[in-house]
Amino acid sequence: MAMISLRNVSKWYGPTFQVLKDCSVEVKKGEVVVVCGPSGSGKSTLIKTINALETIQGGEIVVDGIAVSAPKTNLPKLRARVGMVFQHFELFPHLRILENLCLGQEKVLGRSHEAAMVKAEALLDRVGLKAHAQKYPGQLSGGQQQRVAIARALVMDPICMLFDEPTSALDPEMITEVLDVMVELAREGMTMMVVTHEMGFARKVAHRVVFMDAGEIVEDAAKEDFFARPRSERARSFLSKILSH
Amino acid sequence: MFSDFDFGVIWRALPYLFKEGMTFTLTLTAVATVGGVMLGTVIALLRLSSLPVLPKLAAGYVNVMRALPLVLVIFLFYFLMPYVGQWALRTSQPIQVGALSSTIITFTLFEAAYFAEIMRAGIQSIPHGQVAAGYAIGLTYRQVMSYVVLPQAFRNMLPVIFTQTIVLFQDTSLVYVLSITDFLGAASKVAQRDGRLTEMYLFAAAVYFLISFTASMLVKRLQARISIVR
Numbered sequence: 001m002a003m004i005s006l007r008n009v010s011k012w013y014g015p016t017f018q019v020l021k022d023c024s025v026e027v028k029k030g031e032v033v034v035v036c037g038p039s040g041s042g043k044s045t046l047i048k049t050i051n052a053l054e055t056i057q058g059g060e061i062v063v064d065g066i067a068v069s070a071p072k073t074n075l076p077k078l079r080a081r082v083g084m085v086f087q088h089f090e091l092f093p094h095l096r097i098l099e100n101l102c103l104g105q106e107k108v109l110g111r112s113h114e115a116a117m118v119k120a121e122a123l124l125d126r127v128g129l130k131a132h133a134q135k136y137p138g139q140l141s142g143g144q145q146q147r148v149a150i151a152r153a154l155v156m157d158p159i160c161m162l163f164d165e166p167t168s169a170l171d172p173e174m175i176t177e178v179l180d181v182m183v184e185l186a187r188e189g190m191t192m193m194v195v196t197h198e199m200g201f202a203r204k205v206a207h208r209v210v211f212m213d214a215g216e217i218v219e220d221a222a223k224e225d226f227f228a229r230p231r232s233e234r235a236r237s238f239l240s241k242i243l244s245h
Numbered sequence: 246m247f248s249d250f251d252f253g254v255i256w257r258a259l260p261y262l263f264k265e266g267m268t269f270t271l272t273l274t275a276v277a278t279v280g281g282v283m284l285g286t287v288i289a290l291l292r293l294s295s296l297p298v299l300p301k302l303a304a305g306y307v308n309v310m311r312a313l314p315l316v317l318v319i320f321l322f323y324f325l326m327p328y329v330g331q332w333a334l335r336t337s338q339p340i341q342v343g344a345l346s347s348t349i350i351t352f353t354l355f356e357a358a359y360f361a362e363i364m365r366a367g368i369q370s371i372p373h374g375q376v377a378a379g380y381a382i383g384l385t386y387r388q389v390m391s392y393v394v395l396p397q398a399f400r401n402m403l404p405v406i407f408t409q410t411i412v413l414f415q416d417t418s419l420v421y422v423l424s425i426t427d428f429l430g431a432a433s434k435v436a437q438r439d440g441r442l443t444e445m446y447l448f449a450a451a452v453y454f455l456i457s458f459t460a461s462m463l464v465k466r467l468q469a470r471i472s473i474v475r
Contacts, residue, residue: 080383104382
């Protein structure tokens with residue numbers, strides 16, 4: 001059964017500009033799907049519709065059997081089960097690292113402070129940042145902050161994870177430490193949808209690659225097929241551009 | 246020139262000036278600041294909300310208050326409050342509102358308009374990504390505001406809030422129009438009783454200057470220390 005399913009999703013900015021055109025895609029449980037495409041193609045918008053950070057005007061999104069845009073859906077409850085990692089980390093700068101990791105657990109899941117701390121420390125240890133528990137986000141490097149952001153999503157025990165260009169704002173030498181955490185996560189069987197240009201990551205762990213251009217899903221293919229035999233001219237030209245160096 | 250002055254007047258009046266006068270001035274400043282920031286935050290949230298009508302009402306309140314001189318508002322509220330109270334509590338007679346409670350309410354309501362604008366700027370200075378991140382971990386609108394946006398907005402705006410408080414501290418002297426004994430009122434009373442106007446007003450000016458200037462120096466220091474590292 002599909003964990004995430006988008007059917008004919010459409011979105012407009014204003015009356016005329018259509019950012020998403022009839023997008024349909026499915027992510028099965030345990031699957032890793034990479035979304036790529038030129039900038040402005042609607043990848044980030046698409047992934048944000050899944051936890052309703054972006055509204056849609058047409059189509060349907062179902063996450064774990066729950067219709068996201070149905071009026072009676074409890075959005076906070078749904079979002080708590082869908083982890084999300086942002087391009088610019090978005091850690092809460094006024095809270096310590098541990099407090100960043102405890103906020104959602106205590107306020108949303110209702111865990112006790114002690115239980116939240118145990119969980120937070122475990123996840124922090126997992127991303128290799130236990131030593132920084134008492135620091136503020138501003139005292140960490142970009143790569144460290146993004147690892148904390150991944151931990152902040154994981155402490156909620158999500159059923160799937162969404163990554164919105166998680167390495168685009170990082171200096172090159174910090175990309176690897178974030179990708180390592182993501183690869184490990186993928187290998188453990190986490191359901192993931194990842195907007196990224198890191199084709200190395202896609203090659204290593206993705207099951208499928210979705211290629212978007214101008215608000216449309218142009219290709220949705222198994223990883224091997226996408227890299228070996230891209231069907232569309234647009235995907236071929238995109239791949240040649242980002243793989244040429 | 247100073248040979249005719251009697252600075253002993255000040256010395257003898259000190260207990261009265263500070264125990265009565267300054268205590269009231271500082272109390273009014275503190276209450277109006279705390280009340281004004283709380284009410285102002287609510288007004289700012291309403292103004293930024295997507296609710297029907299309320300944003301317009303909040304904006305109207307802020308604009309009206311900021312367009313009126315404080316002295317006028319102090320008078321107006323003093324005369325109107327008994328009737329507003331009568332209407333609100335459905336009593337047969339206009340209710341009794343002392344000059345003291347009237348000033349405290351007036352200053353809080355008046356300052357709220359200014360603090361609302363400060364808090365609005367503070368809230369709008371928080372990047373949208375912070376709000377999105379709050380929602381993404383499952384927080385509700387109310388929780389995003391209380392745990393993510395407002396603490397940061399308040400912290401960013403703290404120097405501006407304190408600067409407004411210093412202005413408020415000076416403005417409290419306007420309560421003289423209701424014959425309330427604040428610091429300046431007390432100085433003025435002693436001055437007229439003893440016929441020592443120049444000495445007392447010079448002394449009052451020195452005290453206001455010393456407190457306001459020291460406070461604004463502290464705010465400057467705070468500003469340097471408080472900025473959040475991103």
